[in-house]
Amino acid sequence: xxxxxxxxxxxxxxxxxxxxxxxxxxxxxxxxxxxxxxxxxxxxxxxxxxxxxxxxxxxxxxxxxxxxxxxxxxxxxxxxxxxxxxxxxxxxxxxxxxxxxxxxxxxxxxxxxxxxxxxxxxxxxxxxxxxxxxxxxxxxxxxxxxxxxxxxxxxxxxxxxxxxxxxxxxxxxxxx
Amino acid sequence: xxxxxxxxxxxxxxxxxxxxxxxxxxxxxxxxxxxxxxxxxxxxxxxxxxxxxxxxxxxxxxxxxxxxxxxxxxxxxxxxxxxxxxxxxxxxxxxxxxxxxxxxxxxxxxxxxxxxxxxxxxxxxxxxxxxxxxxxxxxxxxxxxxxxxxxxxxxxxxxxxxxxxxxxxxxxxxxxxxxxxxxxxxxxxxxxxxxxxxxxxxxxxxxxxxxxxxxxxxxxxxxxxxxxxxxxxxxxxxxxxxxxxxxxxxxxxxxxxxxxxxxxxxxxxxxxxxxxxxxxxxxxxxxxxxxxxxxxxxxxxxxxxxxxxxxxxxxxxxxxxxxxxxxxxxxxxxxxxxxxxxxxxxxxxxxxxxxxxxxxxxxxxxxxxxxxxxxxxxxxxxxxxxxxxxxxxxxxxxxxxxxxxxxx
Numbered sequence: 001x002x003x004x005x006x007x008x009x010x011x012x013x014x015x016x017x018x019x020x021x022x023x024x025x026x027x028x029x030x031x032x033x034x035x036x037x038x039x040x041x042x043x044x045x046x047x048x049x050x051x052x053x054x055x056x057x058x059x060x061x062x063x064x065x066x067x068x069x070x071x072x073x074x075x076x077x078x079x080x081x082x083x084x085x086x087x088x089x090x091x092x093x094x095x096x097x098x099x100x101x102x103x104x105x106x107x108x109x110x111x112x113x114x115x116x117x118x119x120x121x122x123x124x125x126x127x128x129x130x131x132x133x134x135x136x137x138x139x140x141x142x143x144x145x146x147x148x149x150x151x152x153x154x155x156x157x158x159x160x161x162x163x164x165x166x167x168x169x170x171x172x173x174x175x176x
Numbered sequence: 177x178x179x180x181x182x183x184x185x186x187x188x189x190x191x192x193x194x195x196x197x198x199x200x201x202x203x204x205x206x207x208x209x210x211x212x213x214x215x216x217x218x219x220x221x222x223x224x225x226x227x228x229x230x231x232x233x234x235x236x237x238x239x240x241x242x243x244x245x246x247x248x249x250x251x252x253x254x255x256x257x258x259x260x261x262x263x264x265x266x267x268x269x270x271x272x273x274x275x276x277x278x279x280x281x282x283x284x285x286x287x288x289x290x291x292x293x294x295x296x297x298x299x300x301x302x303x304x305x306x307x308x309x310x311x312x313x314x315x316x317x318x319x320x321x322x323x324x325x326x327x328x329x330x331x332x333x334x335x336x337x338x339x340x341x342x343x344x345x346x347x348x349x350x351x352x353x354x355x356x357x358x359x360x361x362x363x364x365x366x367x368x369x370x371x372x373x374x375x376x377x378x379x380x381x382x383x384x385x386x387x388x389x390x391x392x393x394x395x396x397x398x399x400x401x402x403x404x405x406x407x408x409x410x411x412x413x414x415x416x417x418x419x420x421x422x423x424x425x426x427x428x429x430x431x432x433x434x435x436x437x438x439x440x441x442x443x444x445x446x447x448x449x450x451x452x453x454x455x456x457x458x459x460x461x462x463x464x465x466x467x468x469x470x471x472x473x474x475x476x477x478x479x480x481x482x483x484x485x486x487x488x489x490x491x492x493x494x495x496x497x498x499x500x501x502x503x504x505x506x507x508x509x510x511x512x513x514x515x516x517x518x519x520x521x522x523x524x525x526x527x528x529x530x531x532x533x534x535x536x537x538x539x540x541x542x543x544x545x546x547x548x549x550x551x552x553x554x555x556x557x558x559x560x561x562x563x564x565x566x567x568x569x570x571x572x573x574x575x576x577x578x579x580x581x582x583x584x
Contacts, residue, residue, distance in 0.1 A: 035228075046290070057354050068350060075353075079288075079368050083262070086291075087210050 008109050011116040018119060024112050037115045041085045041161065044122040048150060049078035051129035055136050055147065067136070067143055074129075074151040081122075081158045088161065089168050110167050118161055125153035180204040180234055182257040183212075189313055190258035190289075190297050192306040195234065204234045211261030215294045217254040222295045227260065258297060262288040262368055267314050267321055271330035273377070279330055279339060281374035283321060285352065287313075287365040296364030317359065324355035326372070336377040348372050495577055502572040516548065 012024040019036050023029050052074045059067035132146030180198070182191050198204055207230045208214055214231065216223035234255070267283045289297075300308060300316070329348045333339055352370035360367055376384060520541065527533040561569050563576040563583070575582050 042290075053357070056350075057357075060350050060354055069346070072350065072353065076368070079366070082290075083288075086260070 008112045011112050015112075015116050015119060018123070025108050037119070038085050038088065040119055041122055041157075042082045044119070044126050045078045045081045045085070045154065045157075047126045048122075048129040048154060049075050049082075051126075051133045052078065052147070052150070054133055055143070058136055067147065070144060070147040070151070074147055074154065077151050077154045077158070081154055081161070084158055085161060089165055107167060111164070114160075114164055114167060118157060118164070121153060121157045121160060125150050125157060128153060180206045182206060182214075182255075183259070185309070187309040187311065188259075188307060189263065189310060190256065190294075190301075190308040192298075192301045193255040193257065194306075195253040195255055198234070203232070205230060205232045206234050206257075207231075211259060213258055213260045213289070213291045213294045215256040215258075217252075217256060217295070217298070219252050225291055225294055227291055256294060256297060256301070258289050258294045260289050260291055260294070262286050263310070265310055265314055265317065267318055269322060269326045269372075271322075271327050273330055273336065273338075274332075274334045275379075277336055277377040277379050279333075279336065279374050279377055281372055283326060283348075283352075283370065283372045285317065285321075285356075285367060286369040287360065287367050289364050290366055293364030293366070296362065299362055313363075313365075316363070317356070320359050321352070321356065325352045325370075329372070336374075336380045339372075339374045339377075345371055491577060498572075499570050502570060506571065520545065 008024065012022065015022045015024075015037070019040050022033055022036055025033050052071045056068050056071035056075065059065075059071060128146055128150040132143055132150055135143040135146050182193060206214070208227050210228050213225055213227040215225045263286070265285045265287060267285065268281075269283055270278060270280045272278055297308065304312070325348065329344065329351055330339075332347070333344060338344055349370045353367055356367060356370075524533060524541065527537055563569055563579060564581060565576060565579040567576055567578040569576065569583060573583050
């Protein structure tokens, strides 16, 4: 039986601060952990979208099309991220007779670190989106910059999350 | 176990199922795919929302019946199934533009239900049938979409051409995003994309017809031009063929004429050669006659020349002999003069020796000598002169032997 790697414990603790019930893919809880991580990413993307939605409404009513357009683009990026995450591969529950091999310690390390990094990134995007909305509220000149940064973060998050599929893809063939 | 199918048509978006009404002997289970979600409403409370899983013991079966009979299960169990993937909804519309044209078409709304928002559909199921289809969604959205989005958007277009612009599409989407949020949020939908597809307006149809007719006319004109060009080609080809045939015929006739002329020319040249030969022959005869005459003349001239030359020779001989005679005579005279001079010199020397050389003697001597000289040179020919005809004159000549003029 493969236990939780010790050197990734800081990452697990970090994720546990956000996700209660996350155990770093311990045996029999891998599907649940995967669902938890994905749910958290979707939820964070939803928060970014909500901020951008508010910005969009406000700026569109003011006829500030530049900001409204940027916010709309960020909302679309959030939708795409949610769709990517919701329809991402989750791996198989039973490796035995399934054509997959059991995940090794190295695989688990990769997954845990990846989860931590993705959640951290999407959390940053949420913070930036929050700053953007605040910027709109106080009417400073950084709104466009914040919106673009949030869009960029979400885009990076999409790309980074795609790397997860590569990790899981490595489990599909048994090593001989 | 039997699989329960909650969706039997692609148009079904959501369905509210009362699990208590599924009473079968076999236990029912349902498999939820990644784009499907199921919310449990148990005893009026919203429970878990599941997706990507298999729900076993959904309903039916002996154990559940026994539990119901013993009152060990919930009193009310409802399952709300819904599609969570993006779905397209086509809402038909018709509206007027600024210039009075009527625009018809469809507004496409691409929407999805978030998993967490599935229970919001209960707002709709509370007053409607338990199956929500695409048409149901469209009927919900239609009026508000017309009033808040389509009509204002169309009213901002001056003509049908504005409907095709990117600005109109963008503004339509943004308006839909903002104005439809309240309704969609109440139902749990999230708007992903919105865009209108308008049919051609009447004016656009007229323009299209006009463009079609113009294109047809231009096509006909092009065909006509092509046909004219083809005819011109044919004409040029025919003319060229005729010209070629004419040239061939002309060349043929010219060849025949040339052959005939060459034949005649050969005959003429033969005749010419004959005539030339005859002429040459006659000319030869004339030349021969002339040569004969010339020869005879030359002979006569030669004879005359010979006679003249002989006469000249003879005359020359006479002259030579005369010159010799005169020369001899002159030499004789000179010798005599010399001897006389010698005598005179001796006499003078003797006179000198005798002392008799006086001026009278000298004068007498000179006088006698002068007389002597005069005798010696009686009628002498001038020495070394030439005649008017250029002949050199010898001393003693009375007349020029060449021209016969007297020497004076």
